[in-house]
Amino acid sequence: MSGLFDLTGRRALVTGANTGLGQAIAVGLAQAGADIVAVGRSAPDETAKLVEAAGRQLTAVSADLGSTEPIARVVAEAGPIDVLVNNAGIIRRADSTEFTEADWDAVMDTNLKVAFFLSQAVAKGWIAAGRGGKIIQVASMLSFQGGVRVPSYTASKSGLAGLTKALANEWAARGINVNAIAPGYFTTNNTTALRADETRNRQILERIPAGRWGTPDDLAGVAVFLASRASDYMHGAIVPVDGGWLAR
DSSP: OGGGGOOTTOEEEEETTTSHHHHHHHHHHHHTTOEEEEEESSOOHHHHHHHHHTTOOEEEEEOOTTSSTTHHHHHHHHOSOSEEEEOOOOOOOOOTTTOOHHHHHHHHIIIIIHHHHHHHHHHHHHHHTTOOEEEEEEOOGGGTSOOSSOHHHHHHHHHHHHHHHHHHHHHGGGTEEEEEEEEOSBSSGGGHHHHHSHHHHHHHHHHOTTOSOBOGGGGHHHHHHHHSGGGTTOOSOEEEESTTGGGO
C-alpha cells in the first residue's frame, strides 16, 4: 500500500514554493520522494534546505507569475516534470464599492489566468510526449463561498474550481489528472489581516470544528495523495482541507 504514495523518481513543479502553503506542499512532495522545481519571484533558499534535508533536489526558476509572459521560459527551464502544483496566488481587500480595476486584474491574472496557461503549456508537453501527469490547483473556501471584501479573489478561486472540472473533462482520457485542494483558514501571509482582527479571528475559530487555524503542513498529505498513483482515478475533484469549516 505504501507504494501507492511513493513519488520516487518524479519531478514536481510548484509555484510560490518559497513560503507558506507552497513551501509545505513542496517539502511534503520531496519527503515522498519527488525532486522539486520551485518557481517564484524570490529565491526559495529555505525551501531548498528543507527539500535537501529530505534527500531530494530543488531547482529554482525565477519568474514573476503576475502575467503569462514568463510561462514558456518557466516550462523550458523546468525541464521534464510529472506534477504541476499551481499554488502562487495573491489577494486584495477593499469594499466592493471601492475596488479598483488594477486590483481586480492583478488578482485574476495571477490566480486564474496564469494557472490556466501554465496548465495548458505543461499539458501540451505531456500530450506531445504521449504521457500523462498530475495537475493540482490550489483553490480556496471561496471557491464555495462569497467571502467579504475580496471580490476578485472570490471570482478567481471560484473560476479555478470550474477550470479544474473543465480541464479534467478534456484531459482525463489523456492520462492527465486535474484536481484541486481547497484550503480553509490557514496561517499564511494572506491571512495576516484576518488573524490580527480580534473579532474576525474569533468568528472564524468559532466556526471551525477543529478549533484552530490550519498550518501549512496540514496540506502536505493531500498534495502527496493527489500527486501519486493513489489518485489515478480522481478527476475534477476539489478536496477541502478546512478543519471541518464547510461541514459546520
